[in-house]
Amino acid sequence: MASTDYAVPPEPTAPDVEKAAPPPTGDAPPHARHDYFRVADVVLRLLLFAAALVAVVVMVTSKETRTVVAQIRFPPSLVFESDSAKFQDSPAFIYFVAALSVAGLYAIITTLVSFLALLKPSCSTKLLPHFVIFDVIYRWDIYRMNSGLRICKIDHEKQVPEIACCMQLLLGIVAAATGAAGGVAYVGIKGNSHTHWAKVCGVYGRFCAHVESAIAVSIFASILLANLVILSVHSLSKKIPK
Amino acid sequence: MDTQHGNHGEVKEVGKRKVSMSEVGLRFLAFSLTLVAAVLVGVDKQTKIVAVSTLPPLNVPLTAKFHHFSAFVYFVVVNAIACAYAIISLVLTLASKGGNKGGLALMITTLDLVMLALLSSASGATGGVGLIGIRGNSHVEWKKVCNVFDKFCHQMLAGLVLSVVGSAIFLLLLVISARKLQKTHY
Numbered sequence: 001m002a003s004t005d006y007a008v009p010p011e012p013t014a015p016d017v018e019k020a021a022p023p024p025t026g027d028a029p030p031h032a033r034h035d036y037f038r039v040a041d042v043v044l045r046l047l048l049f050a051a052a053l054v055a056v057v058v059m060v061t062s063k064e065t066r067t068v069v070a071q072i073r074f075p076p077s078l079v080f081e082s083d084s085a086k087f088q089d090s091p092a093f094i095y096f097v098a099a100l101s102v103a104g105l106y107a108i109i110t111t112l113v114s115f116l117a118l119l120k121p122s123c124s125t126k127l128l129p130h131f132v133i134f135d136v137i138y139r140w141d142i143y144r145m146n147s148g149l150r151i152c153k154i155d156h157e158k159q160v161p162e163i164a165c166c167m168q169l170l171l172g173i174v175a176a177a178t179g180a181a182g183g184v185a186y187v188g189i190k191g192n193s194h195t196h197w198a199k200v201c202g203v204y205g206r207f208c209a210h211v212e213s214a215i216a217v218s219i220f221a222s223i224l225l226a227n228l229v230i231l232s233v234h235s236l237s238k239k240i241p242k
Numbered sequence: 243m244d245t246q247h248g249n250h251g252e253v254k255e256v257g258k259r260k261v262s263m264s265e266v267g268l269r270f271l272a273f274s275l276t277l278v279a280a281v282l283v284g285v286d287k288q289t290k291i292v293a294v295s296t297l298p299p300l301n302v303p304l305t306a307k308f309h310h311f312s313a314f315v316y317f318v319v320v321n322a323i324a325c326a327y328a329i330i331s332l333v334l335t336l337a338s339k340g341g342n343k344g345g346l347a348l349m350i351t352t353l354d355l356v357m358l359a360l361l362s363s364a365s366g367a368t369g370g371v372g373l374i375g376i377r378g379n380s381h382v383e384w385k386k387v388c389n390v391f392d393k394f395c396h397q398m399l400a401g402l403v404l405s406v407v408g409s410a411i412f413l414l415l416l417v418i419s420a421r422k423l424q425k426t427h428y
Contacts, residue, residue: 089381092370168355168416172362172409179363180370183313187371188382194310195375197384222363226355229416233351237423 037235038118044228045111051221052104055214059087059097059181062210066203085204092180093211099177100218103170103225167232171225178218185211265418266332268411273328275408276361280321282401283308283368288394306391313371314398320364321405324357324412351419354412361409368402 065084072079087093188208191199201208289305308314331350338346375395378386388395 085381090370090379091373092366095366168358168413171355171359172413175359175362176366176369179366182363183316183367183370184374186312187374187384190312192311194306195385195387197374198382200382222359226359229355230352233420233423234348236420237348 037231038114040231041228042111042114042118044224044231045107045114048221048224048228049104049107049111051217051224052100052107055217055221056097056100056104058210058217059093059100059214062087062207062214064204064207085200085207087211090184092184096177096181096214096218099173100221103174103221106166106170167225167229171222171229174218174225175222178215178222181211181215181218185215262418262422265335265415268415268418269328269332269335272408272411272415273325273332275404275411276321276325276328279401279404279408280318280325282397282404283314283321284318286394286397286401288391290390292390304390306387306394308398311371313367317364317368317401317405320360321408324361324408327353327357347419347423351416351423354416354419358409358412358416361405361412365402365406365409368398368405372398372402 063084063086065082067080067082070079070081071077087097185208187197188200188211191197286308287305289303291301292304294300294302308318331353334346334350372388372395374384375387378384
């Protein structure tokens, strides 16, 4: 068994458990290779959760208040007006926070599921259907239909609808959020001379810095999500049972 | 492999070739939709005579064109790229006889994904800037524009809707190719 090459602790004991039950393919190299994919899956999802969390937190804490002193001629007095820039001012930023929150929620849930699947390669976890909220329809059906067989093999066959409905759709949502926030932030930075939309970032520098960082992190999150989809499709095409 | 179940899995066998007609149709539809969206936004132009509040009030003809807004320029560029990719991938999938040579299928799937992300971001940007144009933003004193340039805004909205449908088609294409990969290897 080529299981000593890998630094995953449960790995030496897993093959013994798997040999007891009827194995899906019974090959050693795919077993080793599918471990790579599982680990990479968990790592990518964890990074995605971190990126989504950071983007949401940075965007939400971006409120900046400036006090403007206005001089009134009659009666002669000074008026202190405080004006603030917060992310609720623009519907594009509100959508950004909502979309990235959904992405973070999806990421943490699927991280837990993938981590459980990594830890228990015998795949007898009956808890799998209960953890995955988004894919519960498919997995619960599978569990009911094939309660005698192991869940992991059957999951992979039905994983395609999961990929189709969840990850690509989420990529579309997150990319749209990035684009919307980016478009509005660009107008805020450069202004628009044709429609007389004034530049805002000269006045609210800290707010704009927060928004720009949040957008950069969400671009990173979109790239992570795209890599996740490509990883899943690649693992499908390499005949690797997960 | 039998591909009977699934409403997208129509397979037509021509001799030894297996070309999925639904995939060909979807790619052509994506090509035409993104082309029409890019053209609609690209030729969008409206001139109106606006009374500018100077002293004395001048009547100035103002023109709204798509390249006044960076988000719309990005939209046109991305839709042009998606249109070109749709026609190229259509030709490639027809030429490779629908077979699953791993390299080409994976590359087309990856590029489909990239196109989906790009199209969604372009739609989001256009939607965001368009919303400012329709409603204005009272907090930063950005005045709404669409009450004056209504034809411009309506054409932009039509182009946006078509592009959103185009990105949904790329999503469907990804579903089909994932299903195809699954069925070939299981």
